[in-house]
Amino acid sequence: NAGVTQTPKFQVLKTGQSMTLQCAQDMNHNSMYWYRQDPGMGLRLIYYSASEGTTDKGEVPNGYNVSRLNKREFSLRLESAAPSQTSVYFCASSEVQGRINQPQHFGDGTRLSIL
Amino acid sequence: AQSVTQPDIHITVSEGASLELRCNYSYGATPYLFWYVQSPGQGLQLLLKYFSGDTLVQGIKGFEAEFKRSQSSFNLRKPSVHWSDAAEYFCAVGADTGFQKLVFGTGTRLLVSP
Numbered sequence: 001n002a003g004v005t006q007t008p009k010f011q012v013l014k015t016g017q018s019m020t021l022q023c024a025q026d027m028n029h030n031s032m033y034w035y036r037q038d039p040g041m042g043l044r045l046i047y048y049s050a051s052e053g054t055t056d057k058g059e060v061p062n063g064y065n066v067s068r069l070n071k072r073e074f075s076l077r078l079e080s081a082a083p084s085q086t087s088v089y090f091c092a093s094s095e096v097q098g099r100i101n102q103p104q105h106f107g108d109g110t111r112l113s114i115l
Numbered sequence: 116a117q118s119v120t121q122p123d124i125h126i127t128v129s130e131g132a133s134l135e136l137r138c139n140y141s142y143g144a145t146p147y148l149f150w151y152v153q154s155p156g157q158g159l160q161l162l163l164k165y166f167s168g169d170t171l172v173q174g175i176k177g178f179e180a181e182f183k184r185s186q187s188s189f190n191l192r193k194p195s196v197h198w199s200d201a202a203e204y205f206c207a208v209g210a211d212t213g214f215q216k217l218v219f220g221t222g223t224r225l226l227v228s229p
Contacts, residue, residue, distance in 0.1 A: 004158075033217075040124075040221055041221060042119075042205060042219040042220055042221040042222050043159075043205070043217075043219040044219075045216065045217070045218075048216065058216070090158060090159070092159075103149055103161045103164050104161075104217060105161075106151075106158040106159040106160075107158050108156075108157055108158040109156075109157075109158055
């Protein structure tokens with residue numbers, strides 16, 4: 001099925017370890033996003049990429065870096081994981097058609113625990 | 116900057132009863148509005164969207180929402196709830212930009228009682 005694929009689905013890290021979360025979409029969308037979801041806080045935007053070759057900070061970028069590897073792939077890296085980064089991470093993608101912003105499509109998430 | 120408020124953290128509805136989930140937004144221009152649903156352990160699925168035009172929009176799974184500019188609201192409704200509707204529901208507002216940054220509400224968890 002077409003959509004947004006995130007790997008891994010689950011991960012446990014120790015404080016200070018590094019990790020890269022992978023995201024790939026096969027819908028030929030220009031824009032991609034990384035969110036984190038925490039209880040009672042909804043989804044908060046970490047970073048986004050409006051198009052291939054560009055990335056920008058969202059609401060909560062501290063402690064993260066991103067790479068838009070190509071049009072399909074957008075990775076999120078934790079250089080030195082901290083317990084506060086324990087969360088569920090979602091990748092999403094979207095497209096503009098006829099100047100209308102189309103809804104974002106979401107992956108199933110990566111559940112990350114940092115001990 | 117845009118913002119979204121979902122005032123109800125939890126709502127319990129009997130199966131077969133009607134449902135209304137509240138969403139209020141803050142945005143200076145015409146917003147793009149969305150409702151997403153999230154089942155446990157899953158990602159977010161789009162229920163419906165409002166971009167312009169008819170203020171009553173129909174979505175999947177029998178849901179509808181009404182955009183009321185005067186009240187800055189975009190409430191989600193369903194006439195008869197099914198047990199499978201139990202999930203978390205998120206309202207989101209997007210700015211009219213080329214790539215659509217979304218701001219999400221904190222979500223409303225729907226419980227369906229038999």
